[in-house]
Every structure is written in structure tokens, then in C-alpha cells.
Amino acid sequence: MTSGATLLTATGLGRRYGEFDALDGVDVTLARGDALALLGPNGAGKTTLLTMLAGVDRPTSGTLDWGGASVGWVPHRPALYSRLTTRENLVLFADLEGAGDPAARADELIEHADLGEYADRRAARLSTGTLQRLNLCVALAGRPDALLLDEPTSTLSADQRIRLWDWLEGLRDELDVALLFSTQSVDEARRQATSLMVLVGGRAAFSGAPAELAPGAERDAETAEQAFLDLVDGGAPA
């Protein structure tokens, strides 16, 4: 698949729980090299959308087509075996994902994520930031074309957040991996995403480039934040 090629086409995605529509008629497209941010308050449907795109849950309406692209899934809470070491977790998931040589793939990821110091340490004894890096590495074990991340930085400190995004940008540049991440931070979405979707009440209230969220105020974080709040409150974007 060449750079810029469409990886994902999802149309009219909906997820209904009883009488409640957690997601309603959302369209998503993702191309190689994209970094799409899902922005929204709690309960907006960000995680619901991501879990459906990741194949963890099934939509009750709409169509979803990854076109043969492979997907790496980074859940909000690290999905790891706490009694296994960093290396053992990576070897296991690389093996499950069908990586050719799981041990070699694990070593590759350990080096790439600078986890050598923690390779033989059990996951239960890793710091939050290191654990999140391992969580990401596990998602990369199967060499995915796209990485879906559910609020990957919400539990990290400021320096851990910066280091994680540096690494993710490196992944995007080196491996041409598409990123689709959810966040509650307007600033983070504007800084890291090439495109942005604001979800409110299960519907897409905004979809476009970050600059379009607050036209003419690209460098003004406060204006962008206000534009987001207006969307959440049901008003038009500034």
C-alpha cells in the first residue's frame, strides 16, 4: 500500500445499547500517514467508535472496511499480562499476531521503544509511562498499517506525554503507520493530528483539519478550546 492510500472507509457507523445510541451515523476515513484525532467530552462515543474500528465491538449499523489493512489496538488501560516480563509479553503477542520470528520481533520493538532496561522486568513492576510504551509495542507486534489509540496519554505526566508523542511521530514517519487516537485535550489534538473529528453525543459535530476548528486562530489555543466547547454546547464552531 502506497503512502496516502486509503486504509479505512467507515460509513454511517452506529452502536445502539438498548434504547441508547452511543454512536449514530459517523463516517470515518483514514489514509496511510494520517493522524486523525477523535476529540470529545466523556461519553461522546470516542471509545465506542475506536473499539468498533479495532474489531473489539461490532457496529449495529453502517459499514466498515479496512480493505485488508492490519490494525494495532492500544486500549486505554494497558492490555498486558502483569506476571509476564516485557519481552515475554511482546513474544507472546507477536506470536499470536503471526509475526514471522516472534523473538526477533520482540527484540526489534524493545530496541525501537528503548525498553532494553526493562526487557526482563515483569509488566506489574513497570512505571505508568513505560507500561504505556509496552502497551503500544504490543499493538505494533503484528506490524500494523494503522494504530488505534484510546486516550494514550491521559494517565501520563507532561514529560512522559512529550516522549510518547516523539516516539509516535517517529513511527509515523519511519513506518508510515496511520494513527487514529482519541483525546480530551484540544491542544494535543491540534498539535499531533493531521485531521480532527469532534464527537458530541455519539455524532460527529466537526470533521476536518485542525485549523478549520478555529479558522484564523491556528496558534491561539484558547480560541480553539472555546470553539470546541461551543461544539460541545451545541453551537457552531467559531
Add this chain to the structure above:
Amino acid sequence: MSSLRAALLLGRKDARVLWRSPALIALLVGYPVVIALLVALVLQADERRPAVALVNLEDTEATVRVGDERLSIEDYTDRLEEEVDLLELDPEAARKALDEGRVVAVLTLPDGFIADLRSGLRPPKIILETDPRQPISGEAIQRRVESVVFQLNQGLAQGYVSNVLALVDLVVNGGELGVFGRSVEAIGLRRARDLVVDVQEELRADGQAARADRLDPIVTFIDGAAANLDLARPAASAISTPIELEVIEGDAGRNPLSSFGFAGALVASLGLAGALIGATTLSSERAENALVRLRRGLVTGPALVGEKIVFTALACLAIGLLLLVLVALVTALTIGRWGLWLPVLLVAGAAFGSFGALVGAAARDARTALLATVMIAMPLVAVGLVPNSPVASTAAAFVPFGPAFEAFQTLLVDPQVSGDLGWDVAHLAGLALAFGAAAVIALRLRDPAAG
């Protein structure tokens, strides 16, 4: 990635995780081992003969003749020694042994025991004193001594009845009768009748028919008395043994209490351990949040549940064999055919594991799964062990603990092993499949993408 390979990888992971959880291993292995050994030792101790002090104040040479037998104190003590270990002590030493707990009771044969037995004027007494600090042992000893006394009384009654019947025979048929050391000939009713009839015939021959007729009531009385005394024989036998107990040895062999108890201990400990392993291994996938990765197609629901069931079966096999080896080493229990234990433990483990997997799949988190498994399994284990009502019996057929108990008991008790074992194993395999299928459905309901 095939489901089988994914299941093998997860099985290896589970083994590694279990190996690194010493507290869990201690719980899953140590608990069954301790429980099974304790139960086996307690039951074996129950089968051991208790120590009882015997204080014999009677002249040991004194004997009494009952019927054709001559009984002595030794005959009594020999019979008692079949039930308990008798330590013959003087009264003071016996009291000390009881106080120190070396014996659980003191049995006293008072002076004059044989004389009372011989005279029959008053019943001879045996005095039993038990240790009030050991009420259960004391009760058990009392039952055993009562049983021996009952058997002795029955033997004596038969002796006395034999004496009476010999006298009856003498009255009816005549014979030698000892009176004050002299032997006297008793003619008996039948010969007395012959004599009277002879006299009647002689009188009639002399033309004294009227006189002869006057002797007819004597003949009638003798006939009636002889006939009624003949009836005394079965009546006396019925009195001496009103109810006879016939014990039929079963063809299957033996069924000792310790084997029965150990089979129960094995089911209670291994069943609970197996159910807990099945529940925790499956629910921990959710607790570790790994299910959100696995259910993206890395492993199917049936493969995941199947892996947990096979893992539990292997764990139960290892724990079960360890238990059997320990019990074989420290107790006198007969373990039976080791080759048959392998498939039985595997299938029983699979059934326990699938039961636990169902709870683990349905529970929201690992703690709930653990608690629910214990709370659900405990009463069902009890129902499986003692299905003493139609409802309990029906319920026991739908959970693995009852069939496993039957299979374990067959292996421990029946050296020949009947076809029932095959049925029990098939029953367990069916339950493993049914609970496994239910676990897959529960997993799918709780985590829709799974399976």
C-alpha cells in the same frame, strides 16, 4: 494463526503465570493436599482400634458351663480384643491411664462375675468408665462394648436354651438324668405312654375294659404334653435369636470407610481447586484487559475456553497424582490401578475446569469469579457427595462432583473396576462439553466480539 496454536500459546502463558504465583500454587495445590491428607488420616485413625484398660477383679481360673460350652473370663476378653486394644491393668494404673489420656475407657470385670453368671440369680455386670474429656471416643467405645456384650448375651442365651431343650428332650424321650451327683434313669413321656398302653391292653385282656378306659385321659395328656413340648424347640430358638442378621459380602470387594472418605476428600479438594483454576484463568484474561486484544480475532471463544479447560485438566491431573502418591506413602489406603487414574483425573479435571470456566466467563471480574465459584461449588460438592433425596440426586447428575465421586470411589474401592467407571467417565466428559459450551455462550454474551 490457527486456534490450536493460539490455544497452545495461551496454555504456555497460563503455566508460566501459575508458576510465578506462589500464593496461588500454595492455595491450589497445598489446600487439596492438606485437606485430603487430613481426611484420610482422620478416617484411618477412626478405623484404628482404641486403647481400653481392663481391670479384671475376677478369679481368672473361674469358669461357667453353659450348654456344651465352658466359658471363662478369657473368652470374654478375647471377644473384646476383637474390637479394642485391651491393656490389663490394676485399678490404680487404669485410673492413671484414663486421666493421662492413654486409654479412652476403663472396663472393669468385678469380683463374682463368673459366680453371678453361673448362679443365674442376678445378671453379672461389666462396668465401663469413659473419659468425659473425649465424649466422641467414649461414645464410640460404649457402642463397641455394647455390641460385644450383646453378642455374648446372645451366645449365652443360646447356651441356656440348649440346656432347656436338652431337658425337654429328656422329658419327652427319656434318658440319663444327673441328680445330686448320681445318675438316674428317666423314662420320658413316650416310654410312659407305652407303659400305660401296655397296662390298658392287659386290663382289657383280663376283661377289665372299664378300668382300662379310665387310663385313657393319661394317654391323652401324655400325647398332648409330648406334642406341645416338641413345639418348644422352634419357640426356644426364636427366643434366643429373635432377629438374625445375615451379612452378605458384596462381589465387588471392600468398601472401607477410609476409601469412601478419601474419595470424598479428593472430590471436595480437587473439585474446588479445578473449578477455581478454570474460573480464575478465564476471568484473569478479562482482569488483565487482555481479552480486548484476544477477542480481535487472535483466538476464538471456543479455543480460549477449551484452552482453559485443558489447562485445568492437566493441573488437576498433576495435583491428583501428587495427592494419590502422598496418600499411598503416608496411609494404608489402597490406591488401585494407577493407569486408570490418569484418564479419570484428566476427564474429571476437565469437567471441574469447564464448570469454573462458565462462572469465570459469566462473572464481571476475577474477584467475583473466585467468590462465585466457591459459593456455587461448595454446596454442589456436598450434593454430589451425599445425594440423599431425589432432588439432590437429580441436581448431582448435572454437576461434575457427583460423577467424579462415583468414579474416584470405584477406583479406590473396587479392585475389579466395573463398567460403571466407563459410564462415570462418559458422564464427566459430557458435562465438560456442556459446561464448556455454556462458557463460550456466556463469554460471547458478556464480550460480544469474543467467539
